[in-house]
Amino acid sequence: MSLPVLDISPFLDASSTPESRQQVAHSINHACTEFGFFYLTGHGIPQTKLEEIISLARQFFALPNEQKNGIKRHDAGLEGGDGARGYQGMGENVTQGKKDMHEAIDLYREWDHAPKTEGNGGRGTWSTLQGPNLWPDEPKELKPVYLAYIEQLQNVGTALVRAMGLALELPVPDPDSATTLETEDSEVFVRNTDQSFWVMRLIGYPKLSTPVSPDAPLSSLSCGEHTDYGCVTLLLTDPTPGALQVLLKDGTTWLNADPIPGAFVVNIGDMIERWTNGLWKSTRHRVIHRGEGYRVSVPFFFEPNFEAMVRPLGRCVDRSAREAIHGGSTYGEHLLEKVFGNFY
Ligand SMILES: O=C(O)CCC(=O)C(=O)O
Numbered sequence: 001m002s003l004p005v006l007d008i009s010p011f012l013d014a015s016s017t018p019e020s021r022q023q024v025a026h027s028i029n030h031a032c033t034e035f036g037f038f039y040l041t042g043h044g045i046p047q048t049k050l051e052e053i054i055s056l057a058r059q060f061f062a063l064p065n066e067q068k069n070g071i072k073r074h075d076a077g078l079e080g081g082d083g084a085r086g087y088q089g090m091g092e093n094v095t096q097g098k099k100d101m102h103e104a105i106d107l108y109r110e111w112d113h114a115p116k117t118e119g120n121g122g123r124g125t126w127s128t129l130q131g132p133n134l135w136p137d138e139p140k141e142l143k144p145v146y147l148a149y150i151e152q153l154q155n156v157g158t159a160l161v162r163a164m165g166l167a168l169e170l171p172v173p174d175p176d177s178a179t180t181l182e183t184e185d186s187e188v189f190v191r192n193t194d195q196s197f198w199v200m201r202l203i204g205y206p207k208l209s210t211p212v213s214p215d216a217p218l219s220s221l222s223c224g225e226h227t228d229y230g231c232v233t234l235l236l237t238d239p240t241p242g243a244l245q246v247l248l249k250d251g252t253t254w255l256n257a258d259p260i261p262g263a264f265v266v267n268i269g270d271m272i273e274r275w276t277n278g279l280w281k282s283t284r285h286r287v288i289h290r291g292e293g294y295r296v297s298v299p300f301f302f303e304p305n306f307e308a309m310v311r312p313l314g315r316c317v318d319r320s321a322r323e324a325i326h327g328g329s330t331y332g333e334h335l336l337e338k339v340f341g342n343f344y
């Protein structure tokens with residue numbers, strides 16, 4: 001058994017036929033209903049570029065701790081800190097109250113919603129999430145290469161959520177009637193991600209040394225079991241097999257989501273589950289790296305706009321034949337809860 005493979009190219013190619021798009025949409029509905037996870041090909045980003053992204057992250061993690069801590073994340077209100085952006089050393093990330101065995105840099109869309117509070121002379125103090133990204137000085141090419149990559153990923157994310165709107169059989173937009181952000185047509189996800197408050201994580205995982213045991217404490221995991229909290233995740237990893245594991249619908253079987261060269265591993269997050277009223281569930285997954293070498297992964301979380309109101313879509317509520325699972329809140333409110341709660 002392995003996860004479905006989907007080719008998104010009909011949604012990136014303006015000359016593709018409606019039939020080819022429908023076919024992709026159909027496969028997405030199947031993949032999201034059965035797994036919440038799939039491989040994505042046809043995204044147009046060359047494999048050499050993907051390899052460069054992994055290699056630059058690997059070069060950063062190989063630097064001495066002292067240098068990595070130069071862009072350390074600090075709590076909001078402390079000099080240079082916004083409680084979210086920057087580098088976290090090994091064991092600083094916490095999932096379900098347990099330390100994860102990884103180190104990471106978190107980058108977010110730059111804050112452009114409200115005036116920033118700048119400090120006098122120093123790096124400034126910031127409200128949560130409102131500081132600037134803390135980019136590494138080394139390797140020097142990391143920042144420009146990642147910025148270009150993030151632009152490309154936003155296009156892929158848009159293509160994907162467009163396909164998802166069709167996959168849910170939401171009505172196609174009526175060109176004669178005005179739409180609002182909350183109009184529930186097949187473009188609803190595209191409109192609510194057009195200023196995506198994206199997150200990019202560069203993650204480094206040392207090989208775990210503790211022995212495998214069924215009741216091993218969660219603290220021995222590379223990244224504890226969780227769902228992703230946003231919209232869709234486009235995950236790029238190095239070739240290490242056996243690390244990322246996905247919980248199947250039976251609720252007990254863990255499937256290895258081993259990387260396919262040139263493809264992203266995609267999964268849906270809690271905001272899609274909420275929008276679809278649970279027709280599509282955000283699937284639990286975890287990382288246990290007991291293989292060889294130092295594993296590097298770079299997930300890109302393509303999220304709703306900060307201000308997007310996320311509540312179950314009427315058609316999905318009808319189709320799911322149950323009450324709305326949530327009363328609605330903005331993505332920003334949801335994210336702030338997650339940041340304050342150390343994420344998962
Ligand atoms: O490193 C991976 O393969 C997955 C990481 C992950 O699930 C996450 O950062 O949310």
Ligand SMILES: [Fe+2]
Pocket residue numbers: 226227228285
């Ligand atoms: Fe995840």
